[in-house]
Amino acid sequence: MVSFQPTEDEQAFVDLARDFAKERIRPLARECEQEGRVHPELVKKIEEVGFASLELPESWGGLEMPLISQVQILEALSSGDLGVVQGLPGAGDAASLFRFIPDHPLLASYKEAGQKGTWPTVAFLHAAEGEIPQGVTITSADETGYVLNGTSQPVRLAAFADYLLVSAVDSQGETLLLWLDRQKGNRWQAEAGDYRLGLLASGCARIRFDEEKISSDQVLAKGDEAKDLLAKALRRIQVLEASKEIGLMDAAVSYVTEYTAQRKAFGQEIAKFQGVSFTLAGMAIETQAMRHLVLRAAADIDGDKGEVAASSTLGRVHRALRFVSDSGVQLLGGHGYVQEFPVEKWMRDAEAQTLLYGREGELLIQRGEQLLDRKVPIEV
Missing domain, CATH: 1.20.140.10 (Butyryl-CoA Dehydrogenase, subunit A, domain 3)
Structure with missing residues (x-):
């Protein structure tokens, strides 16, 4: 028989998360929704407790918790308010990929920025199994890089993202994982809109690319x-x-x-x-x-x-x-x-x-x- 009974340490962390959700997240849920982002003081408290780094690699200063522990903690936190949890700045969904390539040289600047105190926000634009994200096209400009065009479907955290992680298939049918950094000259537009009624604090926006050139040295991985x-x-x-x-x-x-x-x-x-x-x-x-x-x-x-x-x-x-x-x-x-x-x-x-x-x-x-x-x- 399979048992999902948490360990004492897991239960302590889950209890902390549930208390935090009830006492701090739930009372601020409406305020965060009205402001369109999670209250900075609430973000600070969440980071101090460690809830913002559950999935991040241990070598980065994250907790790198087993998934079985994380699902219990995230369930407890989300019982306070799902919209607040989805609007927390930081690595977001991209953390699950960082976990597998913590030493990749392209991620060094992000790692360094996060270790200084607050993790910059990443929006992960992806489709299943490396398909092209709906609304976005990627073509090979030449041997030196690629060109992104089009407007994506809504993406969580896109409204205030400092970095973009993009998965797509190029015109040659090759799967790509691309890393875009505003500080290094990458440009994209985040288009907010009235296309959804909920998760108003989660920074949902469509991402628009206008002939955005991506150099080959921005490729995290490709192919198999x-x-x-x-x-x-x-x-x-x-x-x-x-x-x-x-x-x-x-x-x-x-x-x-x-x-x-x-x-x-x-x-x-x-x-x-x-x-x-x-x-x-x-x-x-x-x-x-x-x-x-x-x-x-x-x-x-x-x-x-x-x-x-x-x-x-x-x-x-x-x-x-x-x-x-x-x-x-x-x-x-x-x-x-x-x-x-x-x-x-x-x-x-x-x-x-x-x-x-x-x-x-x-x-x-x-x-x-x-x-x-x-x-x-x-x-x-």
């Missing part, structure tokens, strides 16, 4: 090496994102349970009505089931068990997230759509999250393509 790095990084990212979604689900279940237990109709608590209690039970069951699904995926990745169905795991959690967040709003009735209550924000954040990291159908298609391309035996 790039494919392998990208696949390993995306697996970790998908599991980490799923854990954050479970944090929102857990917050919604706890809040709605308390709300319905206190409100009365026809002389009894509304939680005792069958329609309400059944929905609450369904929300709780989905949350717990998804928690175990994510823990299993994290344990498999930590154990290097080869192919892990991270994309289908995230897709399944997406479905549960939308069910739980939508149900939370419905069970509060008219109050569910009032900003004095957090469930309307959680529903908006849930919808934005699924748009950023792929709808269920898209993720399942990715998994199917992996099975077909690699001839991986289907697990029953």
